[in-house]
Amino acid sequence: MAMTETFRTPFTVKFGPWLFLILMACLPLVLPGRFWLHIFSLTMIYAIFVLGQNVVTGWAGMLTLGQAAFVGMGAYASVLLTMQAGLSWPLAFLASGVICAACGAALALPCLRVKADFLSLVTIAFNQIFFMVANNWMELTRGPMGIPGVPSMQILGWKARSSSDQFWLILGVAAILFFLVARLMHGQLGRTMKMIRDDEVAAGALGVNVTGYKVLAFAIGCGVCGLGGSLYGHYMRFVSPDMFKLEESLLIMQMAILGGLASMPGCALGAFLMIMIPEALRSSEPWLITIRPGVAGATLVALMIWRPNGLLGFGQMPRSIRRLLRLEKEARP
Amino acid sequence: MSLLECRDISRSFFGVKALDGVSLSVAEGETLGIIGPNGSGKTTLFNIISGLDRSHEGRVTLGGRDITTARPHRIVGHGLVRTFQNLRLFKGMTALENVVSGGHSRSYKGLAGQVLGLPAMRRSEDELEMRARACLAEVGLAGYEEASPAEMSYGQTKRLELARALNAEPKILLLDEPTAGMNDVQAAEILGLVARVRDRHGLTLIVIEHNVPVLSRFAGRIVVLDAGRKLVEGRPEEVTRDARVIEAYLGAGAE
Amino acid sequence: MDYYLEQLSNGIAVGSIYALIALGYSLVYSILNLINFAHGYVIMVGAFVALALLQAGLPAIPAIFLACCAGALIAMGVERIAYRPVRHSNRIVPMISALGAGLVLAAGAQLIWGPEVHAFPQLIPRVPVEIGGVTLSSQSLIILAISLVLVAAASWFLHRTRFGIAAQCVCQDLATAQLMGIPVNLIIVAVYAIGGFLGVAGAVLFAMYFNAVFIQMGLLATTKAWAAAMLGGIGSFSGAFWGGILLGLAETAAVMTAGSAYRDGVSLAIIVLVLLLKPNGLFGTASAERS
Numbered sequence: 089m090a091m092t093e094t095f096r097t098p099f100t101v102k103f104g105p106w107l108f109l110i111l112m113a114c115l116p117l118v119l120p121g122r123f124w125l126h127i128f129s130l131t132m133i134y135a136i137f138v139l140g141q142n143v144v145t146g147w148a149g150m151l152t153l154g155q156a157a158f159v160g161m162g163a164y165a166s167v168l169l170t171m172q173a174g175l176s177w178p179l180a181f182l183a184s185g186v187i188c189a190a191c192g193a194a195l196a197l198p199c200l201r202v203k204a205d206f207l208s209l210v211t212i213a214f215n216q217i218f219f220m221v222a223n224n225w226m227e228l229t230r231g232p233m234g235i236p237g238v239p240s241m242q243i244l245g246w247k248a249r250s251s252s253d254q255f256w257l258i259l260g261v262a263a264i265l266f267f268l269v270a271r272l273m274h275g276q277l278g279r280t281m282k283m284i285r286d287d288e289v290a291a292g293a294l295g296v297n298v299t300g301y302k303v304l305a306f307a308i309g310c311g312v313c314g315l316g317g318s319l320y321g322h323y324m325r326f327v328s329p330d331m332f333k334l335e336e337s338l339l340i341m342q343m344a345i346l347g348g349l350a351s352m353p354g355c356a357l358g359a360f361l362m363i364m365i366p367e368a369l370r371s372s373e374p375w376l377i378t379i380r381p382g383v384a385g386a387t388l389v390a391l392m393i394w395r396p397n398g399l400l401g402f403g404q405m406p407r408s409i410r411r412l413l414r415l416e417k418e419a420r421p
Numbered sequence: 422m423s424l425l426e427c428r429d430i431s432r433s434f435f436g437v438k439a440l441d442g443v444s445l446s447v448a449e450g451e452t453l454g455i456i457g458p459n460g461s462g463k464t465t466l467f468n469i470i471s472g473l474d475r476s477h478e479g480r481v482t483l484g485g486r487d488i489t490t491a492r493p494h495r496i497v498g499h500g501l502v503r504t505f506q507n508l509r510l511f512k513g514m515t516a517l518e519n520v521v522s523g524g525h526s527r528s529y530k531g532l533a534g535q536v537l538g539l540p541a542m543r544r545s546e547d548e549l550e551m552r553a554r555a556c557l558a559e560v561g562l563a564g565y566e567e568a569s570p571a572e573m574s575y576g577q578t579k580r581l582e583l584a585r586a587l588n589a590e591p592k593i594l595l596l597d598e599p600t601a602g603m604n605d606v607q608a609a610e611i612l613g614l615v616a617r618v619r620d621r622h623g624l625t626l627i628v629i630e631h632n633v634p635v636l637s638r639f640a641g642r643i644v645v646l647d648a649g650r651k652l653v654e655g656r657p658e659e660v661t662r663d664a665r666v667i668e669a670y671l672g673a674g675a676e
Numbered sequence: 677m678d679y680y681l682e683q684l685s686n687g688i689a690v691g692s693i694y695a696l697i698a699l700g701y702s703l704v705y706s707i708l709n710l711i712n713f714a715h716g717y718v719i720m721v722g723a724f725v726a727l728a729l730l731q732a733g734l735p736a737i738p739a740i741f742l743a744c745c746a747g748a749l750i751a752m753g754v755e756r757i758a759y760r761p762v763r764h765s766n767r768i769v770p771m772i773s774a775l776g777a778g779l780v781l782a783a784g785a786q787l788i789w790g791p792e793v794h795a796f797p798q799l800i801p802r803v804p805v806e807i808g809g810v811t812l813s814s815q816s817l818i819i820l821a822i823s824l825v826l827v828a829a830a831s832w833f834l835h836r837t838r839f840g841i842a843a844q845c846v847c848q849d850l851a852t853a854q855l856m857g858i859p860v861n862l863i864i865v866a867v868y869a870i871g872g873f874l875g876v877a878g879a880v881l882f883a884m885y886f887n888a889v890f891i892q893m894g895l896l897a898t899t900k901a902w903a904a905a906m907l908g909g910i911g912s913f914s915g916a917f918w919g920g921i922l923l924g925l926a927e928t929a930a931v932m933t934a935g936s937a938y939r940d941g942v943s944l945a946i947i948v949l950v951l952l953l954k955p956n957g958l959f960g961t962a963s964a965e966r967s
Contacts, residue, residue, distance in 0.1 A: 151768045153775075199951040205711055206951055208771060209902050213947040216899065220941055268536050275535040275546065276528045283511055283522050285766075290509035293471055294589055295497030295526035334895070338779070345772060350513070382783025388776030393761045396769045402513045 105270075105352075109263055116252035125251050127367055129323060132262045134359040136316030138343045139269055139352075140309040145341070146349030146401070147278050148305035149285025150204045154211030155340045157218035158188045158310040160332025162317025164222065164229060167238050167327050177242050181318040188314025193307040200302045207306070215334045222329035234328025241322045254323060261319055265312060270352050272308070281305050282350065282402075335381075342384050345391060348400030357400060424449045424625050425470070425501070425593055430479035432465055439465045440476070441649040447593070452619065452626040454640030454657070456633055461646040463629045464506060467595050471503045472496045483593070497526050500592035504582050506601060506629075510570040516581055517566040520553035523588030549588075556584040559621075560614060576607055580614070587618060593625040600632055608635050615639075637661060681810050683928050689816035690885060691904075691924020692823030695917040696878030698901040698908075699830060700751075700871025702916040705905070706847045707867055708763075710770050714754045715875060716898030717778035721785050722747030722876030723883045723893065727796060728789075736799045744876045750781070751872025755865050778894065786891050793890040796883040819881050826877055827917055830870065834913065843867060896940065903943035906950045 119125050137159055144152045162184035169180035199210050222229045229235065241248045241257055248254045272278060280301050283291035292298050321327045339362065347358025362384070369376045376383075391398060423446035432440045440462040447453050455463050468474035470481055472493035481489045483499050491499075502523075511519050529535070529545035557563055560580040570578055579599060586594060599615060600608035612635055619626055630636040636643065637657035645652040645666050653663045660666055697719060704712040726743035730736065758777035762769045802815045834840035843863050845853040854860045879897060883889045900923065908919025927942045 145768070149766065149768060151771055195948075198953075205709070205767065205771070208711060208713075209906075209947055210951050213899060213944040217941065217944050217948070220944075224937075271536045271538065272532070275542065276525075276530060277532065277535055279514075279518065279522060280525060280528075282514055282518075283525070286511035286513045287509045289473060290505065290511070291522075291525075292493035293473065293497065293503055293505075293509075294523055294585070295494045297492075297494045338775070341772075379783060379787065382780050382787070385776040385779025385781075385783060388779065389758050389773045392758070392765070392769050392773035392776065396762065396765050397513075 105266075109259075112259055113256065116255050122251050125255055127363065129251070129255050129258050131356075131359050131363045132258050133316055133320050133323060134340070134343060134363060135356045136262055136265055136319065137313050137340045138347065138355040138359050139266065140312035140316065141340050141344040142309075142347075142349065142351075142355050143269065143273065143281075143312065144306055144309035145344055146351065146354075146397075147273055147281040147285065148302055148309075149281075150200075150302065150306065151208040151341075152211045152306070152309065153208050153341060154213075154215035154218075154334070154337050155309070155313045156332045156334065156336035157211070157215040158192060158313040159317035159320060159336070159340075160218055160222065160327075160329070161191060162188045162314030163321030163327045163332070164235075164317075165314070166318035167235055167321045168228070170239060170322075171235070171237075177239070177318075177322060178244075181315060184318040185311045185315040188317070189307040189311030192310025193303050196306040197299075197303050200299055200306070204302060211337070212334065215332075215337050219329050219333055222332070229329070232329060234326055234330075236326050238322055238325045238327065240325065241319070258319060258323065261315075265315060266352060266355075269308075269312065273350070273352070277301075277304075278350075285350075339384075342388060345388065345398050348398035348402075350402045351398070351400040354398055354400035358398070423447060424484055425627075426480075426482045427466070427470065428480050428482075430466065430469055430476045430481070432462075432469060432474065432476050438649045440469070442479070443646065443649070443651050444479075445644055445651065445654070447625055447627060449592075449625055450623060451642065452628065452640045454636045454643040455627065455629045455646060456631070456636065456643060456660075457646035457652075460648075462649040463646055464597060466646070467503055467597055467627075467629065470496075471501065471595060494526075497589060500590075501595070502586045502589040502591035502593075503595035504586050504597055504599065506597040508578055508582055510578060510582060510585075512570055514569075515566065516557065516562060516568050516570065516573070517550070517553055519570065519581060520556050520584045520588050521549050523556070523585035524549045524552060524590070526589060553584075553588055556588045557581075559587065559618065560584045575602065576611070579603075579611060583615065583618070587622070591624065593627070594619075596626065596628045598629050598631065600630065600635065605632070605635065608632050612636070612639050633661060678811055682812055682816075683932060684925070685812045685816045685820070687925040687928030688921055689819040689823075689924070690927065691921035692820050692827070692917075693878050693881045693885065693920070694900050694904045694923050695920025696823050696826060696874050696881070697897050698904040698916040698920050699827070699913070700875040701898075701901050702905045702910060702913070703867050703871050705910055706912075707843070707850070707864065708759075708770075709767070710759070710774070711902075712754075712759075712868075712871075713771060713775040713898065714758065714778040714781065715751070715871060716896075716901065717781040717785075717894035718747055718750045718754060718872050719875035719879035719897060720889075720891065720894035721750060721781050722872070723796075723879040723889045724785055724789050724794075726876070726880045727794060727883070727889050730797055730799075740877070740880050743880060744873045747872040747876030747879075748869040749872075751868040751875075752865050754781075755868040759864075759868075760861070782891055782894055789889075789891075791891055793888050796880075796887055796889050798884060798887065800884060815885070819885060822881065823878070826874055830874060831913060833870070839863075839866070899940075899947065900943045903946040903950075906947060 115128055116125055137155060141152065141155045144150050165187050166180040166184040169175040169183055170177055195210065195214060196207060199206050223232055241254065248257045280296055283296055284298055284301055288298055343358035343362045344355065346361060348354025366377060366380055426446045428444050430440050430443045431438065443466060457463050465474065469476045472488065472491055476489065480487060483501055486499060488496050488499065511522060514522065528549055529542045531542065534542045554566065557566060560583050562577060562580055562584060565573065570581060573581065596615065600611050603611065616639055618624065628636065628640060640657060642655065643657050643660045644654045645660060653660050653666050700715045701712060704710055722743050725746045726740050729739035729742055754777045758773040759770055762773050800815045800818045802813060804811045805814045805817060834843060842858045845858055846860055846863050850860060882897065904920035904923045905916050906919065907922050908915030908917065923943060923946065927939050930938045930942045
């Protein structure tokens with residue numbers, strides 16, 4: 089009876105993610121060795137970081153350049169909570185997300201009340217301060233030596249020992265996170281963030297509490313990065329300040345933009361491209377690795393000029409292609 | 422009974438008075454036109470009423486409630502919605518999403534409910550989308566749901582902004598130059614649409630306009646602003662005949 | 677007593693260097709509302725160019741002048757390639773492309789000069805000077821004098837010349853200035869160039885004071901310049917100057933009390949604290965931006 093029944097969600101949107109998930113789950117069975125399995129696990133973890141960045145930059149339209157600090161904060165929090173406080177990994181995992189979300193909100197609130205552009209500066213400064221603290225607070229973090237011997241992820245007595253176990257666990261966590269964030273971003277919350285991204289003044293004039301939603305977006309982005317950080321720390325079995333430098337934040341930002349702003353598949357694509365391409369070329373073309381940051385920078389400029397929302401970003405796909413891939417809602421005959 | 426009341430509004434920028442003690446009141450169901458030369462403070466007045474700017478002096482009340490210092494998103498909640506002179510559409514969204522956005526203040530806001538897809542959230546989203554489609558149809562944009570504002574003509578984007586404002590379910594709608602940059606035929610068409618929408622929804626309107634002849638057929642009362650002060654107020658035929666208005670505003674064009 | 681006065685003069689001298697660098701950021705920000713992340717990298721390259729010219733045997737003054745001009749040229753190139761094509765895009769687009777341009781410059785500099793820290797020749801004599809019974813370092817005094825002259829010249833240029841007044845119009849309202857027939861494109865390029873020129877001068881003084889040129893200097897200069905600009909209120913010419921001096925003094929105080937390891941933390945803490953507590957800067961008068 090309801091009018092909405094005459095419009096259906098296209099099947100590509102409905103079943104595409106499930107198909108992708110099944111294909112990914114089969115990877116450990118077909119990949120030739122542990123090295124590539126490791127690379128794919130790493131890609132999935134980075135995709136989570138990129139997801140956190142994308143909520144802030146892609147949906148809410150704010151440039152943050154310090155996501156690695158929140159990744160690091162989540163990793164250290166989770167590692168310390170399991171190793172020092174004796175928490176089980178799932179609890180530490182959730183706690184690290186909450187801690188990072190709260191820190192993100194506290195950091196962003198005052199600066200977002202003034203001007204979102206300054207968020208990029210504050211996050212740069214925050215990342216460097218985080219690095220300094222992690223490097224110098226010897227009692228807590230062991231400084232530049234890092235914390236080795238981090239226990240692997242463990243859920244209800246099941247421990248992820250082999251690399252395929254770890255791969256599947258990371259895939260599961262990433263899938264759940266992507267699913268939850270997608271639910272939020274494709275609903276009222278994501279739409280409101282996009283309103284702010286596209287025109288703050290108009291959003292306010294239509295009843296949006298602009299500051300509140302910006303802080304919420306930043307808190308969610310930082311929380312997601314914190315959760316990813318926990319996964320990262322327990323997967324690498326080691327954390328050190330060097331893993332969470334500003335360069336890492338820039339890398340996450342580049343992945344988010346390359347893949348596509350405000351695009352779920354874009355998060356995965358960005359992480360995939362920027363990890364796989366250098367890995368694939370590492371042995372055959374070693375000189376490429378040395379100029380990698382420059383290439384990344386030039387790519388960034390070129391993207392901004394020709395595809396400012398990234399490869400799969402919003403508004404980048406012509407309608408004809410969207411129709412061809414059946415991405416648009418269509419009326420039932 | 423007046424719905425919106427502005428009393429002695431003053432606002433200056435860098436020592437220049439943009440508004441100097443302007444008072445006006447709008448009764449429920451009335452259409453008030455505001456005209457005045459560029460820089461006479463029309464848009465500043467809109468900004469103050471809708472909460473985007475603050476007045477230095479004076480009070481604004483809406484339905485008896487003081488909204489002088491309320492933030493924009495609160496004012497929308499009280500039923501006052503505005504459009505913008507230079508079209509502030511959401512460029513990264515489809516036409517349908519733009520209109521759905523207009524219903525923000527009515528949308529379901531529970532985070533957990535969104536993640537879990539609770540029935541309350543689904544109902545709210547379905548309702549918003551249905552209303553949005555109806556609003557698009559009402560302004561004559563049915564079939565443009567998936568189009569991006571960039572692909573639409575100027576006239577269509579003006580209609581789209583009107584649809585977006587309508588979906589906010591306003592009691593009082595402030596239109597800032599809805600016919601800017603249009604010829605007389607297009608302007609009459611848009612204002613005709615606005616009048617139809619007004620009558621169907623029982624809206625109170627305040628319209629800033631440059632096109633005085635078109636406005637005169639449409640507004641019940643006209644206020645003329647000049648250099649931040651209210652010059653004249655009255656019925657369209659009185660105002661357009663007033664010598665001071667002709668000198669300050671119409672005269673410049675007639676010469 | 678003497679020790680403190682000497683430290684005070686050092687702090688002021690370092691601060692005046694930060695002010696020179698901060699001006700480039702502040703000028704671009706006040707006109708375009710853009711955080712030009714490339715600026716720090718531009719002046720880092722400028723400092724390397726100065727070093728290369730000096731090593732090639734050029735006398736000090738022409739070498740530094742040429743390096744400053746190179747900085748202006750690079751800044752103009754950044755404007756042309758990474759700013760102008762994206763001028764009408766969403767706010768964050770030009771910020772990202774500026775950052776991208778900066779990364780390209782950093783990678784280029786690393787390719788040419790390598791990742792290591794280079795020593796910079798001491799062109800300014802470091803001898804004790806006695807003024808009114810107080811001993812100060814000649815280096816600090818000369819640095820302060822050079823910065824003051826440059827800041828004063830830039831201030832005169834922006835406030836007294838036709839061009840400067842046009843630039844101020846663009847600051848106030850870019851769209852209106854364009855309608856009034858002010859060549860906005862030209863002014864934007866010029867502002868980038870002035871920022872690059874002054875910034876390289878600042879970077880060379882920075883290199884002399886700390887006796888080092890290195891790739892990360894770009895980012896370091898960025899955080900320091902922004903701390904200075906924020907302290908003084910962003911977009912304000914005199915604010916950037918006084919903010920720089922204050923930052924220099926704060927750093928010197930931190931080094932004296934807590935040790936030199938904390939020098940670079942000061943600017944970071946200032947960025948965060950200013951935004952938390954006094955977002956318009958200590959001297960800022962403008963109310964919070966609303967639209």
